[in-house]
Amino acid sequence: MENDRVSTGISGLDEILDGGLIPGRTYLVRGGPGTGKTTLGLHFLVSGKAKGDKALFISLGEPESSVRRNAERQGLDLGGVSFLDLSPTPAFFAEVETYDIFSPAEVEREPITRRIVEEVENLKPSRVFIDSMTQFRYLAADPFQYRKQVLSFLRFLVERNATVLFASESSSEAPDDDLQFVCDGVIRLNDAPEGRSLSVSKFRGSSFLGGRHAMVLGGRGMEVFPRLVPEAYRKEFARETIPSGIPELDELLHGGLERGTVTLLTGPSGVGKSTLGMAFMKEAAGRGERSVMYTFEEEVELLLARCEAVNIPAYIMVERGTLAVEKIEPLRYSPEEFACAVRREVEGKGSRIVMLDSVSGYRLSLRGEDMTGHLHALCTYLKNMGVTVLLVNEVEHITGEFRATEVGISYLADNIVFLRYLEMQGELHKAIGVLKKRLSDFERTLREFQITRYGLKVGKPLVGLRGILTGTPEWTRPPG
Amino acid sequence: MRDGPPRPSPAILVAGGNRRNLELLGRSLEADGWRVLTAACMEELDRALSVPEEIGLALVDIAGFGRDIWERCESLRARGVMLLVISPRRSQAIQQESLAHGARGVLVKPLSVREVMTLVRGLLRE
Known part of the structure; x- marks a missing residue:
């Protein structure tokens, strides 16, 4: 059973997912700022190394150097993980003149898409983490285009045998509810005063452990502690x-x-x-x-x-x-x-x-x-x-x-x-x-x-x- | 449509105060096979108009120019150059002024690349 699953790199989460992610599918990681979306993605990419999986981090927000620094701080070795850094450079801000003749969707989308296609065709990664898909929302003319683009992007990756994890930022102006429909699974990260938690709300083609599970972010990255379901455990023992x-x-x-x-x-x-x-x-x-x-x-x-x-x-x-x-x-x-x-x-x-x-x-x-x-x-x-x-x-x-x-x-x-x-x-x-x-x-x-x-x-x-x-x-x- | 052979057709003059805009619009037109002249200020516009070059169409972004841009529009019309005005916003006043000074029409930003290309092709094939 476990052999055909892809580990998330976090043992507690694998347990919740009944062994891990199903390969060749797409998974959404949702959560507010600082809830550990990127950390989860890094665990996912790093854990493929043992099996010789090629891993690609597509960053649309955070520069590569900063991601690498944070990973190091959490004890995650990103050696062997390829980066496609599409985050804006400082030069972008320094440009005095910004265009308004075309919408950003028309100008920015094409070069970004081209770089992704080139990188994916070149590397042929089996694990891809996109941080975050929300950036594409601003590159689409309208919600319909956005949804279509996301779907087609995900299909492009899946057809090349990649298991995809993608993050999304959810805020009141830009809710990400629509993304939940286009993926095969949803992992939600939450930060509440009584502690951090993780829950899975969708997992096509597999059973999973529902409810809220405790999660810790620290010096060793992310750790997940599945909710204890006593019925799941039974052992033969002498009634002595x-x-x-x-x-x-x-x-x-x-x-x-x-x-x-x-x-x-x-x-x-x-x-x-x-x-x-x-x-x-x-x-x-x-x-x-x-x-x-x-x-x-x-x-x-x-x-x-x-x-x-x-x-x-x-x-x-x-x-x-x-x-x-x-x-x-x-x-x-x-x-x-x-x-x-x-x-x-x-x-x-x-x-x-x-x-x-x-x-x-x-x-x-x-x-x-x-x-x-x-x-x-x-x-x-x-x-x-x-x-x-x-x-x-x-x-x-x-x-x-x-x-x-x-x-x-x-x-x-x-x-x-x-x-x-x-x-x-x-x-x-x-x-x-x-x-x-x-x-x-x-x-x-x-x-x-x-x-x-x-x-x-x-x-x-x-x-x-x-x-x-x-x-x-x-x-x-x-x-x- | 892209990578087609360059058309042996008249050039397109693109004028406007924002160089980044000119670059983007110019690049799109060139990718579609057109020869493009750009003018980022009044002096450049005057210089472009003084050269005996066959200009088929002028796309003028009025943002960045003063009222004297209308005078240049008049002279473009006098030379028989088709004129399209690009306006930063939908405005009745700009529309009237543009049409009064010889524009075929007014395009409001942001433009759609595909629409502009179709429009240009349509106009220059006339």
Whole structure:
């Protein structure tokens, strides 16, 4: 399938286009100023080099030297890409007398067309990028002529076996809507306050991934992060239960947590939610499986040191590649970019446990809207891939009436494990319990929970207590 | 029509204040096989008129000339040269003035290359 496609040079975009562009067709790149039209074109031209494709950049606006300079800045090597620079020279401005006897369409079109024809016949390029087609609009007498010229120009190139990408500038005086009809595909670039995005609105002869995809322009040119469509991913995996390695905790969970489920670890600040998650990762590392933890608040170094202090050999796990801890800086990533990073871990490195610390950190740190929707998609994807997902969720109340989670999160969870503080006979204790477990039964009682320098300790079931969920339980009968 | 043999016909005088315009119009006419004389100012126009050269048609862009251009139009008519005035805009006054001073018609800029060529061919074949 992929063999008969032409790569755009941007892996994320190729993925959206179901493998790439169809050769011998014409594609429109639309977008306002500074949205990355030229960058996309450059990627397209450069990527043909590996296959020995001849590439031609036809510039009608920006001089060759400036395009080359910008490409260099983005790390794109334009060696091997031919240029046809039809941009106006400074001499044009210096000419005191400008003509008015004929319309520009009559005077300028002919020499430009001739140079293009000569260059194309000469080079026989298989990839052509035209930046931008809008310039031809001013060289046509009327919209009909323009459309006819564009169509005939594109046909001229296609008949010579070129795959054509052409940019257009859209403004209110000169809308480019008409160009969408004359091409085989439309890629739209957009720059909004919540981040850059890319969408495909037309792609003749192929399926494509609809909707908006996150896009980044930077030192490495353009990067595209396809929207995560969880249904597209499915992996065969054993529906087994993975234990925590702490016998009492596994008893509480009737064996442990299942693969391909989402578990919410919920509780107030400092109660030990992350450490609880790490216990599962430590056990997984013992089996030789890789886990990854995304921390949105805590620094990696601090987290690793904290693990070491409670007998979880985090440094060794990282060294052996059975653990990765990633700090996600605030507002650096879009949810799509983050999802791509998670996919690389799961599909590329085979991670079997993914922990997000925490849900509110995810919501606050990533750019964009509809975070619950994005988190839902990510969790569904991970479930389909057989990954055990641990979501850390912090509740504000230290004690008092029990509240499992914030609104809108608990429906994501197959399992809810809660940690909480209890006051018993004037002492502060911690307890762990299970509220929900979709794939198996579980213990209905709470157990005492301690974090010691030898690791997590979970006690016997706390039976004979009443009012546990209030935080100040009483004995129904004297202990003993 | 292009690259045809040069016609053994009278020259065409192209006059106007803008050299770039003259160059473009002259080049188009030459490409169509005509012999072209150009005049970019009144002196050049007078010089062109003083030479005993057979001029069949004059295309005069009045932009760049003063009112004395009408006088030259009169003398062109007196020599039996067909005259077409090129006007920068559609104007009743220019139209009347042109026709009164012997013009066959008025062309308004911007011109269409093809129309001018057809017109010239038509007029000089008469």
